[in-house]
Amino acid sequence: MTAVSGFPPRAASPSFPMGEFNAIICAALTKDYGPKRALDHLDLEVRAGEIFGYLGSNGAGKTTTIRCLLDLIRPSDGTATVIGLDSRADSVAVRRRTGYLAGDLRLWPHLTGRQTLGYLATLRGGVSAQRVAELAERMECDLTQRCGAMSHGQRQKVGVIQAFMHDPEVLILDEPTATLDPLMQHTVHDLVREARDRGATIFVSSHDLPEVAHLCDRAGILRLGKLVTVLDVGELARQGRHVLSIQFLEPVDPRIFESVPGVSEISRANHTVTLTVSGDLDPVVKAAARYRVRDLHTAEVDLDEVFRDYYRSEPADAR
Amino acid sequence: MHADVLRRELADHQRAIAAWGIGAVLLTSLYILFYPTVHDSGAGIQAIFDTMPRAFRDAFLGTGVDFLSPNGYLGTELFSILVPALMLVMGILTGSRALAGEEQNGTIDLLLATPIRRRRLVTEKAVGAQLPLFVMAAFVWLAVALIGPSQGLSVNLGVLAIALIAVALLAAGFGMLAFLVAGATGSTALGGGVAAALAVLMYVLNVFGSLVSSLTGFANTVSPFHWVGGAGVLATGVAWPGMMALVVCPIVLLGVAIMLYERRDLAA
Numbered sequence: 001m002t003a004v005s006g007f008p009p010r011a012a013s014p015s016f017p018m019g020e021f022n023a024i025i026c027a028a029l030t031k032d033y034g035p036k037r038a039l040d041h042l043d044l045e046v047r048a049g050e051i052f053g054y055l056g057s058n059g060a061g062k063t064t065t066i067r068c069l070l071d072l073i074r075p076s077d078g079t080a081t082v083i084g085l086d087s088r089a090d091s092v093a094v095r096r097r098t099g100y101l102a103g104d105l106r107l108w109p110h111l112t113g114r115q116t117l118g119y120l121a122t123l124r125g126g127v128s129a130q131r132v133a134e135l136a137e138r139m140e141c142d143l144t145q146r147c148g149a150m151s152h153g154q155r156q157k158v159g160v161i162q163a164f165m166h167d168p169e170v171l172i173l174d175e176p177t178a179t180l181d182p183l184m185q186h187t188v189h190d191l192v193r194e195a196r197d198r199g200a201t202i203f204v205s206s207h208d209l210p211e212v213a214h215l216c217d218r219a220g221i222l223r224l225g226k227l228v229t230v231l232d233v234g235e236l237a238r239q240g241r242h243v244l245s246i247q248f249l250e251p252v253d254p255r256i257f258e259s260v261p262g263v264s265e266i267s268r269a270n271h272t273v274t275l276t277v278s279g280d281l282d283p284v285v286k287a288a289a290r291y292r293v294r295d296l297h298t299a300e301v302d303l304d305e306v307f308r309d310y311y312r313s314e315p316a317d318a319r
Numbered sequence: 320m321h322a323d324v325l326r327r328e329l330a331d332h333q334r335a336i337a338a339w340g341i342g343a344v345l346l347t348s349l350y351i352l353f354y355p356t357v358h359d360s361g362a363g364i365q366a367i368f369d370t371m372p373r374a375f376r377d378a379f380l381g382t383g384v385d386f387l388s389p390n391g392y393l394g395t396e397l398f399s400i401l402v403p404a405l406m407l408v409m410g411i412l413t414g415s416r417a418l419a420g421e422e423q424n425g426t427i428d429l430l431l432a433t434p435i436r437r438r439r440l441v442t443e444k445a446v447g448a449q450l451p452l453f454v455m456a457a458f459v460w461l462a463v464a465l466i467g468p469s470q471g472l473s474v475n476l477g478v479l480a481i482a483l484i485a486v487a488l489l490a491a492g493f494g495m496l497a498f499l500v501a502g503a504t505g506s507t508a509l510g511g512g513v514a515a516a517l518a519v520l521m522y523v524l525n526v527f528g529s530l531v532s533s534l535t536g537f538a539n540t541v542s543p544f545h546w547v548g549g550a551g552v553l554a555t556g557v558a559w560p561g562m563m564a565l566v567v568c569p570i571v572l573l574g575v576a577i578m579l580y581e582r583r584d585l586a587a
């Protein structure tokens with residue numbers, strides 16, 4: 001990857017067959033900040049060629065894990081490897097083959113978007129100008145503006161471009177869409193899927209359960225520096241729950257929902273029935289459709305709620 | 320490697336370097352233009368110096384320096400305070416910010432997500448922070464070389480160059496101390512504070528060293544302000560042991576800075 005114009009074609013990028021080995025491995029990865037344990041013997045395996053969601057609430061240790069992988073911080077114990085390379089000893093090689101988008105992205109305020117990408121590209125030994133232009137167009141990013149004058153969303157776009165511009169084998173994205181509007185979130189999701197389709201592995205941290213369910217192949221749930229579980233996304237979707245409020249045009253007996261699968265915590269106020277639904281919404285909607293519906297409102301149950309379910313099902317000494 | 324970080328660093332600071340350089344040239348020129356006036360009223364000024372205690376006079380003028388001679392005048396005006404102070408402020412400011420600033424601004428993640436070694440980053444940042452000092456030294460040299468002779472200030476330009484390089488190295492040493500402390504702690508304020516405090520301490524030690532005879536040996540050995548030669552430098556030149564020490568200090572500090580930075584957890 002030296003010539004600016006000589007970027008390898010995408011089909012040649014993956015140097016390994018998909019799914020045959022683990023692209024990221026953390027083994028008993030532990031990080032202490034003084035007396036505070038941020039990562040606690042974390043064991044994690046991300047398969048090559050998958051989109052892996054790394055779920056956890058703020059302070060769970062997501063960013064700590066990522067910064068260990070990139071050798072920005074050093075583990076107190078345990079090891080991490082990326083594409084078979086040790087995160088510490090082979091850090092330069094890891095970073096050459098990785099694209100990283102920081103959660104709290106900061107750019108140099110005096111540089112324009114183009115200067116920023118140019119600088120980072122030279123530090124990578126050159127990347128395709130055409131690829132940068134293509135990404136900028138898709139992200140609708142004005143690269144002539146100084147980063148200091150950009151909105152959060154604009155800066156994030158520059159961050160996305162720099163992570164993808166060298167078509168890396170591994171993408172490590174820390175809350176990539178947090179400050180983007182829905183349209184741009186969609187574009188980033190497309191970029192992530194395209195990267196996977198050409199063989200790259202994508203590690204996405206998020207505290208947004210629906211986003212992970214929508215985007216990822218598998219997801220790990222992190223809590224207090226420990227991996228609680230790893231799930232296929234289908235399972236994750238079943239873990240996802242909605243709070244559904246249905247306003248009817250006529251009085252409805254809420255008991256009609258009692259026999260609907262997945263429904264719990266039914267309440268009623270005037271003509272509005274509120275339900276908590278696990279998994280598929282379809283049977284609930286079908287049941288409600290027998291009456292005249294005026295309005296329907298749904299909200300995702302947040303991640304903590306899902307976590308609490310997990311902990312409830314665990315024996316007390318495992319917490 | 321192509322020194323991309325260094326080039327970025329210099330590009331980022333070219334305006335500041337130009338501003339400091341122009342400031343140094345203007346001040347130097349001002350002193351040069353005053354020389355004929357000072358020289359013409361020479362007897363009166365020499366009389367003022369003669370009323371000062373000898374040790375005190377030596378401390379500020381340099382031993383046995385004739386203030387009214389070109390070497391004495393330029394040495395006193397440029398090398399006792401002005402140039403060292405300007406360069407120290409500049410070296411400590413840029414030194415403390417160059418590396419630790421990236422961490423404080425949160426841009427270090429972006430930089431070190433690229434495949435560059437930390438020691439390369441540290442080295443290029445260090446050179447980028449201290450190189451402007453030598454540019455400034457060149458500006459001052461040029462001002463003296465170009466304007467000096469027309470005002471009757473002809474000095475040995477070779478000695479002047481070495482004296483200016485010595486002062487730039489002095490500032491680079493304190494600049495590198497600021498760089499090291501800031502880099503090792505992530506705090507630009509701490510780096511700048513430690514280096515500035517030590518610079519003041521060393522300056523005071525040097526002054527006391529020439530006033531108090533029992534301190535002289537110690538101060539001359541320890542204080543880098545003695546190594547650069549002080550106000551009498553254009554007459555006496557820079558002593559080579561001191562020059563060696565001035566060259567070695569920033570290099571050793573860079574080595575330590577790399578070692579400490581390699582080991583650190585960088586703040587998010």
